[in-house]
Amino acid sequence: MSALVEPVARLIEAFARLPGIGPKTAQRLTFHLLRAPESEARTLAAALVAVRDEVVFCRTCFNISAGPECPICLDPARDDERLCVVEEPLDVLALERTRAFRGRYHVLHGAISPIDGIGPDRLRIRELLDRAGERASVGQPFQEIILATNPTLEGEATAMYLAERLDGQVQSVTRIARGLPVGGDLEYADEVTLVRSLQGRRAFDAPLER
């Protein structure tokens, strides 16, 4: 039996190592690139190298950045008093798209998950506590730190852990609201979401704070 030629086998293997890409998809992608114009494979290869050569993490908030500090940390127009803590750089993107938050960010790069062996020391939690502690030590604690980790088991555990550790270092620690998604249907909502939605109720027509 003739095996696959070696460079093809190697590319299939490299694709199959990516999350959510199985051996069949890896084969399909490889053969697509063999048939596509040569530039397609080369563009992808160059983009891969560039992403590792040119992208770093912001030294302040650990968001992805092309320089030592990211555009959000460098932006003098943003609110220095509010800090939003998220799990991933993609969460920053999602929040920025809403244009509803004008403060700064802190990216943890994950959530506490004992089952996956991810403790607080594997995340950027030390750096967050330092950021809060430094401001508190000069008598200018953050007005608010918003814990915007995901409403999952791991995200909730992380938020709880952070709330405890930040206690006394910041004027107020808040958690993003959990409830029915806009456009959602009460009838089909799960119990936990419904409970959260009831617990989080507020006076009708309460003005939304910015």
Added chain:
Amino acid sequence: MSALVEPVARLIEAFARLPGIGPKTAQRLTFHLLRAPESEARTLAAALVAVRDEVVFCRTCFNISAGPECPICLDPARDDERLCVVEEPLDVLALERTRAFRGRYHVLHGAISPIDGIGPDRLRIRELLDRAGERASVGQPFQEIILATNPTLEGEATAMYLAERLDGQVQSVTRIARGLPVGGDLEYADEVTLVRSLQGRRAFDAPLER
């Protein structure tokens, strides 16, 4: 609103150009590679470049190859009298795994599909007819050419076209059997497959030819 840093946006775009990879998956892959060990992105990049630098198509059968002729065409132990025509290099792999065919191959690189603008001239059909014609012209036509294009509309049309064009240039032109897949269930088979399965019936316990 802060946009994505440019190298990240470029990698997402390059991933999203691949078939079956949408913008969300492209984002996920990109952020995975940002977090994964640096070698992962570099290995993939190197494999992509290698596949375009080192892989060519066999000049005889148009299968993928690391040299001008592929290992199957170079193998003196294979049966020169039988030729199996397939649409894609992956089909060669699938057939080789069965170890049931010891002849040579011819890869068309697609099937005739007028709706996609793919006529016979876009495939390696000219080369197949030349291969068959050359042997016929010296009085040694192929004993058998097996048309193993897919049992789809396009594959059947291609097989029909080839059977017509090969007529007189080869001792026999055959088509792979269409019927119920092994392990399949008659009750759930579609009509067309059932009809093919009836039409292709053979004497019970007929020995399978190699």
